[in-house]
Amino acid sequence: MALLTRRHALGLGVGALSAAGFRATPAAADNGTEMHGMSVFGDLKYPADFRQFDYVNPKAPKGGFFSLIPSVRAYNQSYFTFNSLNAYILKGEGAQGMDMTFATLMSRANDEPDAMYGFAAKSVQISPDKLTYRFTTRPEARFHDGAKLTAQDVAFSLNTLKEKGHPLIMVQLRDFVKAEAPDDATVVVTFAPGRARDVPLYVVSLPIFSKAYYANRTFEESTLDTPLGSGPYKVGKYEVNRYIEYDRVKDWWAADLPVNRGSYNLDTVRYEFYRDRDVAFEGFTGKNYLFREELTARIWATRYDFAAAKDGRVKRETLPDDTPSGAQGWFINMRRDKFSDPRVREALIYAFDFEWTNKTIMYGAYARTVSPFQNSNLMANGPPTPEELALLEPFRGQVPDEVFGAPFVPPVSDGSGQDRAMLRKAIQLLGDAGCVIKDGKRVLPNGDVFTIELLNDEPSLQPHHAPFIKNLGTLGIDATFRLVDAVQYRARLEDFDFDMTMERFSSSATPGDSMRPFFSSQAAKTKGSYNLAGISSPVIDALIEKIIGANNREDLTTACRAFDRVFRAGRYWVPQWYSDKHRVAYWDQFAHPEKPAKYAQGVGAPENWWYDTTKAAKLEQAK
Helix, strand or coil: CCCCCCCCCCCECCCCCCHHHCECCHHHHHHCCCECEEECECCCCCCCCCCCCCCCCCCCCCCCEEEECCCCCCCCECCCCCCECCCCCCCCCECCCHHHHCCECEEECCCCCCCEEECCEEEEEECCCCCEEEEEECCCCECCCCCECCHHHHHHHHHHHHHHCCHHHHHHCCCEEEEEEEECCEEEEEECCCCCCCHHHHHHCCECCCCCHHHHCCCCCCCCCCCCCCCCEEEEEEECCCEEEEEECCCCCCCCCCCCCCCCCCCEEEEECCCCHHHHHHHHHCCCCCEEECCCHHHHHHCCCCHHHHCCCEEEEEEECCCCCCEEEEEECCCCHHHCCHHHHHHHHHCCCHHHHHHHCCCCCCEECCCCCCCCCCCCCCCCCHHHHHHHHHHECCECHHHHCCCCCCCCCCCCCCCHHHHHHHHHHHHHCCCEEECCEEECCCCCECEEEEEECCHHHHHHHHHHHHHHHHCCCEEEEEECCHHHHHHHHHCCCCCEEEEEECECCCCCHHHHHHHCHHHHCCCCCCCCCCCCCHHHHHHHHHHHCCCCHHHHHHHHHHHHHHHHHCCCEEECEECCEEEEEEECCEECCCCCCCCCCCCCCCCCCEECHHHHHHHHHCC
């Protein structure tokens, strides 16, 4: 699970910083010179005359059909269904892939931590105070109906998303003041003083809508009307809740731009929707879709023994994942009084036997997650450095003493499934918190029976919950697995109507302002935010601001590590597992770049893959 789009890092996103810290190059930022790209700390890999990104094949042929099931989601999207073609509001379940139908001002370079280069905007000028950005749009930019894409469309889109977009968009646009179009080719974007670092990067990654299209339509309503886009694909055939196809725009105005050359090669991209992962796998074996990223270790280890996998018609690959893994676990809803005591939350951590679960259910395919910055150098390790202590000392007495030592790491079990030492520790913690045994049941300090509902929408995850639930039962806690459909699941999460739920939040190499929807006190009270645990801590808020205020990557790393120590001391989740590899399987009629881009979310499919006619012919003959 990952709460990100493939094209834009929207989770613990592209970074956030004060105005003084955001620049393209020091000289350019001071004199307002036109620039072809932007990054958080001023570093750009590609010069103004670059031809294409290094991780694509610029000679990739166009054509072919590609189908897959969702493996990432953002905003109102679901892995299992859709009923709306508006994927940027709270209402409805947005269709996967809608981002491919829109152009953006700039496009992400996935082999750099956070750099963006011109897409619908050919250049940008930044004022000396870094609060005004003037974008010049490309004169050749067009919507799919042939109408010119103008600065008025860009201004309309940004202002509309700030006012009526999904709550997560609105939160991340907090420091975006307004966008204006003094003429058809110029967009002037204004930011608030002291703005967060990554707001400009986030703004240039947002979709551009047609102002004329929405002149007589309501933007914030769920709809199956196809919005007018200007991206590489148009919406094609679809059946609500089952599939949606996107057709490549053959005469697309932006196909030969450096940010797009070698990408969007497939004529048709189709998303299939299944309510059950096991059923989805059977669909793949029957060639009902052609590509899957395998997220279930059990299936990867035991079920690729069907004929097409044995004879090579289905190819399996393990590709490196160098991106920060982020935080996966059971998030504990502290809005409920029974979870208010950190000793109770720590007891739940001791009830989870990762070693047994990994060995028995997941075939040893995973490592333990301990940090929201897992698989990155932003994780805290060992005692704090002097630089970290300088950030943490003002909060001494407001945070547990452990923050000033080695960070909390979940216990390592004996692998038996019921480690007695771990369970004894959990019993001690519960007792210290006033949760005692009465009539054979664990009761809360107020006398109520201690119950936990573990909410999920994936039947295939029941085996992973079962041993945890069993150990909770050993502690006297009445725990149950509650399976609901995808629509009800999202609605309950948005309303924070759950005890505990399993999610993964991915992060980028340059986290910043977009941490707020996940960890800030403001987000804890915002319907639809990703702050599932309900974290409302002045110290966490202050450290987020330190991350936002970092002026270079070294200061950013220090601030993230300080944040990590405080977060882990809060016992807000039961950490689960991660992998530093992508497991992919596909019917062997495609080709792809040799290695995914270092900072890409996923493996670059379908954006950078292409249809191989020679392979496809062999596959057809092998039937």
